[in-house]
Amino acid sequence: MQHGSNRLVRLGHVYLGIMLAFLYVPIFVMAAMSFNESNLYRLPITWSTRWYEALLHNDKLIDASINSLWVAVVTTVLATALGTASSLAFFRYEFRGKKLLQLLAFPPITIPWLIIGTAMLTFFFWIGMGRGLHAMVLGHVALAMPYVIIVVSARLKSFDLTLEEAARSLGASSWQVTMRITLPWIAPGVMAAALFAFAVSFDQFVISYFLSAPGVSTLPVEIYTSIRKGFTPEINAISTIVIGISMVLLLGVSRFYRFGGQR
Amino acid sequence: MAVAHPQATDTAASVTGRSRRTAILALTGPAYLWLALTIFLPLSAMLYYSFLSDVPIGDRTAVLTLENYAAFFEKEFYQTLMWRSFRLGFEVTFYCLVFGFPCAYVLAKTIRGRSREALFLLIILPFWSNALVRIFSWTMVLRGNGVLEHSLNWLIPEFGSLNLMFTYPAIILGLVHSYIPYMILTCYISIEAIDNGVIEAARSLGARRLSVLRRIIIPLAMPGIIAGSILIFVPVVGSFMEPRILGGRQGTFIGTIIEDQFTAVFNWPLGAALSFIMLALVLVVLAIMAPAIKRVT
Amino acid sequence: MAQVSVRGISKYFGTLKALDNVSCEFEDGKFYALLGPSGSGKTTLLRMIAGFEFANAGTIFIDGEAVDTLPVEKRDIGMVFQNYALFPNMNVFDNVGFGLSVRGTDKGEITRRVGAVLELVKLTGLDKRRPHQLSGGQRQRVAVARALVTNPRVLLLDEPLSALDRTLRVEMEVELRRIQRDVGITTIFVTHDQEEALTMSDHIGILDKGHMVQEGPPLDVYENPNSVFSARFLGESNLLRGTVRNGDLVLGDGTVVTCRASANGGTGGSGEGPGVCSVRPEKITLSSDPDNHTDTDATPRNHLRGTVIRHIFAGSSLTYQIQWNGDVLRVFMQNLSGDILPAGTPVSLSWKPGDTVMVPDA
Numbered sequence: 001m002q003h004g005s006n007r008l009v010r011l012g013h014v015y016l017g018i019m020l021a022f023l024y025v026p027i028f029v030m031a032a033m034s035f036n037e038s039n040l041y042r043l044p045i046t047w048s049t050r051w052y053e054a055l056l057h058n059d060k061l062i063d064a065s066i067n068s069l070w071v072a073v074v075t076t077v078l079a080t081a082l083g084t085a086s087s088l089a090f091f092r093y094e095f096r097g098k099k100l101l102q103l104l105a106f107p108p109i110t111i112p113w114l115i116i117g118t119a120m121l122t123f124f125f126w127i128g129m130g131r132g133l134h135a136m137v138l139g140h141v142a143l144a145m146p147y148v149i150i151v152v153s154a155r156l157k158s159f160d161l162t163l164e165e166a167a168r169s170l171g172a173s174s175w176q177v178t179m180r181i182t183l184p185w186i187a188p189g190v191m192a193a194a195l196f197a198f199a200v201s202f203d204q205f206v207i208s209y210f211l212s213a214p215g216v217s218t219l220p221v222e223i224y225t226s227i228r229k230g231f232t233p234e235i236n237a238i239s240t241i242v243i244g245i246s247m248v249l250l251l252g253v254s255r256f257y258r259f260g261g262q263r
Numbered sequence: 264m265a266v267a268h269p270q271a272t273d274t275a276a277s278v279t280g281r282s283r284r285t286a287i288l289a290l291t292g293p294a295y296l297w298l299a300l301t302i303f304l305p306l307s308a309m310l311y312y313s314f315l316s317d318v319p320i321g322d323r324t325a326v327l328t329l330e331n332y333a334a335f336f337e338k339e340f341y342q343t344l345m346w347r348s349f350r351l352g353f354e355v356t357f358y359c360l361v362f363g364f365p366c367a368y369v370l371a372k373t374i375r376g377r378s379r380e381a382l383f384l385l386i387i388l389p390f391w392s393n394a395l396v397r398i399f400s401w402t403m404v405l406r407g408n409g410v411l412e413h414s415l416n417w418l419i420p421e422f423g424s425l426n427l428m429f430t431y432p433a434i435i436l437g438l439v440h441s442y443i444p445y446m447i448l449t450c451y452i453s454i455e456a457i458d459n460g461v462i463e464a465a466r467s468l469g470a471r472r473l474s475v476l477r478r479i480i481i482p483l484a485m486p487g488i489i490a491g492s493i494l495i496f497v498p499v500v501g502s503f504m505e506p507r508i509l510g511g512r513q514g515t516f517i518g519t520i521i522e523d524q525f526t527a528v529f530n531w532p533l534g535a536a537l538s539f540i541m542l543a544l545v546l547v548v549l550a551i552m553a554p555a556i557k558r559v560t
Numbered sequence: 561m562a563q564v565s566v567r568g569i570s571k572y573f574g575t576l577k578a579l580d581n582v583s584c585e586f587e588d589g590k591f592y593a594l595l596g597p598s599g600s601g602k603t604t605l606l607r608m609i610a611g612f613e614f615a616n617a618g619t620i621f622i623d624g625e626a627v628d629t630l631p632v633e634k635r636d637i638g639m640v641f642q643n644y645a646l647f648p649n650m651n652v653f654d655n656v657g658f659g660l661s662v663r664g665t666d667k668g669e670i671t672r673r674v675g676a677v678l679e680l681v682k683l684t685g686l687d688k689r690r691p692h693q694l695s696g697g698q699r700q701r702v703a704v705a706r707a708l709v710t711n712p713r714v715l716l717l718d719e720p721l722s723a724l725d726r727t728l729r730v731e732m733e734v735e736l737r738r739i740q741r742d743v744g745i746t747t748i749f750v751t752h753d754q755e756e757a758l759t760m761s762d763h764i765g766i767l768d769k770g771h772m773v774q775e776g777p778p779l780d781v782y783e784n785p786n787s788v789f790s791a792r793f794l795g796e797s798n799l800l801r802g803t804v805r806n807g808d809l810v811l812g813d814g815t816v817v818t819c820r821a822s823a824n825g826g827t828g829g830s831g832e833g834p835g836v837c838s839v840r841p842e843k844i845t846l847s848s849d850p851d852n853h854t855d856t857d858a859t860p861r862n863h864l865r866g867t868v869i870r871h872i873f874a875g876s877s878l879t880y881q882i883q884w885n886g887d888v889l890r891v892f893m894q895n896l897s898g899d900i901l902p903a904g905t906p907v908s909l910s911w912k913p914g915d916t917v918m919v920p921d922a
Contacts, residue, residue: 008472012369016382019366019447022440023389026400029410030392033403082294089290093283101291107302110493110549112501114518115309115538116302118525122312122535123305142301145294165612166645168632170659170710174286180658184649199390205504210525223395227508239396246392250384282631 027243034236051237058234064222065238068202071133071218075140075201080194082141083148088182090149091156092164108143116143117210124211131213139207144197151196155189195253313535331536341517345541348517349548352500355438356492359446362439364488367450368480372459386447394441398508401437402428405509429511437509438499446491453487454480489556493549500545517541562623562713562746563588564609569618571604571770578604580770581618586714586763591740591747593757596767597793602750603718605767609748610716611635622713638707638745640717644699646691652678652702653687659710677709680739697728704736708743715740715747721756733759754794758782766790774824784917786824791838791919798844798889800916804835809918813885817862818913836921841892843915846880847908848901861910864889868905882907 037048055061090102108116116139124135159182167177183190205220212221219242223235312318313332315325335341370382389397404410407426415425427433457480465475481488503522506514517537524534549556564586571579579601586592594602607613609620611632619626627635638659647655654661656677657670665673678684681701691699700720707715720736721729737760740747751757757764758778766773766781766789774781774790785791788799802811809817819837839862866884878900882889891909901907 009373012365012373016366016369016374019362019443020382020385023386023444025404026397026440027389027392029403030396030400033400082297085290086294089287093287095283095287101295104295104298107298110497110545111302111306111542112497112518112545114501114503114521115542116305118521118531118534118538119305119309120301121525122531123308126308138297138301142298145298160643160645162641162643162645163647165632166639166641166706167647167658167662169610169637169639169716170662170706171633171636172658172662173633176662180662181647181649203390203392203394205394206498206501209504220393220395223393223399224504227395227399235396235399239393243388243392247388250388254380254384 030236031240031243033233034240036233051233054232055234055237058232061219061222061234061238064217064219065242067133067216068219071136071140071208072198072201074137075144076194076198078137079141079144079148079197079201080190083145083193083197084152084186084190086145087149087152087156088178090153091159092161105146105149109146113143113204113206117207120207121210131211132216135211136208136218139211140201140204143204143207144200147196147200148193151193152186152189155186155192159185191253195250309535310539312532313539315532318529318531325532331533332540334533335537335540341520341537344515344517344520345544347515348500348502348541349544351434351438351502351506351516352496354435355442355499356496358435358439359443359495360488360492363443363446363491364450364484367447367454367484367487370447371451371454371457383451386444389444395504395508397441398437398505401433401440401509405433405436428509429513431510431513433509434506434514437505438502441505442495442499445494446488449491449494450484450487453484453490457483485555489552493552496548497545501541564714564746564748565621565624566605566609567619567621569605569608569615569620571601571608571613572616577770579608579615582767582770582772583618584765584772584775586746586748588746589744590762591737591749591760592763592765593761594748594750594765594767595752595754595757595794597752599769600767601770602752602767606716606718606748606750609714610637610639636710636713638710638712638715640700640703640707640715640720642719642722644691644703644720644723646699646702646706648691650690651687652683652689652691652694655691655702656687656706656709658706663710673709674705677705680708680742681705681735696724697732700724700732701735704739708739708745713746715745717747717749719751720749721751722753729756736760758794764794766793768793776824780823784823785838785919786822788836788838788919788921791917796841796890796892797838798841800837800839801921802835802837804832804918809835809837809916811885815864817916818860819916819918820914822917822919834921835918837916837918839911839916841879841890844889844891844909844911846882846891846893846901847910848905849908859913861912862916864909866907866909868901868903868907870903871900873900880907882909884909 032045034051035045035047035049037046037050086101086105090098120135120139121131124130129135163181163185164177167181172180203220204218205224208218208221209224212218217225219238223239226232226235314327314329316328316330317325319325335345366386370379370386374382402409405427406412407424407428409426409428411427412425427436461483462475462479465479470478501518501521503516503518506516506519508514521534521537521541524530524537566582566584566586569579569582570577582601582605594605596602604613608615609622611627611630614628619628621627622635622637647658650658653674657674660670660673674687675684678687681704683698683701683705686694686698691702694702703720717736721732724732733756736749749756749760761778763776764778764781765775768789774786776784781790782795785794785797791797791799800809800811800817802809802817804810807819809819811817817837864884866882866889869881869883869888871881872879873895876895878893878895880891880893880901882891889909
């Protein structure tokens, strides 16, 4: 259904195009530079794949990438499970303190990451747990949980509670109801929430920064220290790879879940 | 036997009540235990630290003191920086709203089908690219002899040199670029849910486009606007990475100061105190917005 | 198949009393309708028998066993929901077989029993379809099949026909009754539609604001209402108010109406004082000759004179609204002659004394 005059609509499309171009400028620059011979980003670009080759020998970067991946996968699994369980509880039951609990899920979003990161550093230091990947997982899961709860709850809104009642009237236990009736319905929401959690963790810089131990860090942190010390163009190479993979994954997942809404 | 608030028959209530309680505990317990361990306890620990005079390790002794908080009120330097950070938060949120909302609207209401899905994916894809690299790529664009300068010279010969690096606008640009997808996403979700019939009804009643926008679309999209604003404002206030990389000397904010306390200066108590002052101010801002939030939730 | 007993059930939602000391016996194998307006508590009672709500006082027995502490999934009931609640992620076969599969029944047995019950509801061949591919009537049958396949003790139906259009509803009324008779299961059916209750049930219970107002076989409750509420809620009633004298009712304009006491009523007709009697619209004969006093049978009939206000033509039937003494009376008749009396026509109403029931004015 077209809104208003076609001229306005076309203007809108042009605007959208400009915005997309704006969003992708750094990504294109990054991809282009990853193939640039010069290590000082001299223009014009001379084609070369030397940085990709150098990447293969850059153990620090590779280790950091693997760490990022590992942390993100673990975070996704845990955050999605915990967040979905909480969403189910909020959906099914009314109980005293429910509003309070729902509110308490949001601090990770409403408190600047800087404060959460430094607080975690302080606390883990105090109890002797120290820093490292396990500490990062703790932090990332807490950060991702509100997003999971929001996304899954939104999907649950469209779930008909009488379906659960019908299943119970047929003799199904709570576990059977959840597994066979509720989860199939909210699966798209859970998928979306999982993707969200993955993105939150993989791209997370601040918390990882404070919780990384010497020699053990994630990709964003490694890149940051690299930038401060003197940037190596292999960073462009690995970032191009990362976004390339993400694009493929996202396309794959979008086959199963309609991101743009049901209409 | 009329009773005001009678309980369900004893045996029935206890049996179902017990299994209900177990279910609720089982479902929410793990998540909130996690949050307690990773958010609430750490915050408490840091609160405690903010009242210490020194970091209690090794042979350093620490006493309870208010001097860390006092430092904020005594030194104008901290107050200026705090205000600077909040101003940055408001500005970035504002630009994200002004530029992001129309995007969301165009996408939600004027494009259909596969193109819409594809464009939506394109907009959220940058979420998966590395924030740091995106910021660094901006340095390559904005610096002297960078992409922007070369492009402008190619368009307008003899343009001359242009170095936008290490300026306040560069920081704004980088932050807006990083966070605008949040606003586009949340506004998109809200706008997409607006029933086209409502807009058509308004226009059939004679409302002009601007009226429809002001009185129908924006109020109905308000949950998305507020959600996006919170998702942007809060991290930006505490940001230090983007200011440092893009701003250099100009990039001093309260966030960078706090980061220094923890990584360079090792004055954790001061960092903790400044953090809590920042947190209090953020909560004040959210509290001011609370009536608007309540109305939409 | 089981007998269900509800004894002294009271239910509060906060300070709102949804059910007030309700007791009822649902006989084994019978079709029982719980009828009432919205807010009467009928759905709450049904959900309590199912196990979704719990009483504040009283007990529920199924087959002599108190089930108050038994959760829904253990009560061995079958329930049909108002919106059918078919599982959208499963086809018809899996929907119907769900109750069996959660009990661990083996696949061969499931196939056999699902096939049998689909045949019972006349839906054979549709087992691969998904709910959204079915019509409203088909979805309803699937819901019934799903509830019956586990051979439950009781079948509970929560206004299952309210979402269907009129022709389909009439058809399903007959179908449901046939299925229930074939299977012989104790059935409790909640509705606000008195026609459904009358056509389908062996026994009606009328609820109003949490009280059980009247119970009994449909014909009995219809012909012998025990209260003004029952008289008006089940079918239509013309209520005539007046003073009781010597067992007759003397109306405001002096007319004497001979009534009988309701078999279920209280003290109607015995004492003196104000009284109400009810006469159903279909029992009244209408004549355009206002002086027609010829009684065709031995017993003298009751007479009133009035004027036609308007008519309501519904194809096979005709309803007249008659102005009498400041009141509006309704007369319902079959469309035999095809003639319609115009507004303003003076008419004479007559009916048998046996069709006038004195009801307690409560």
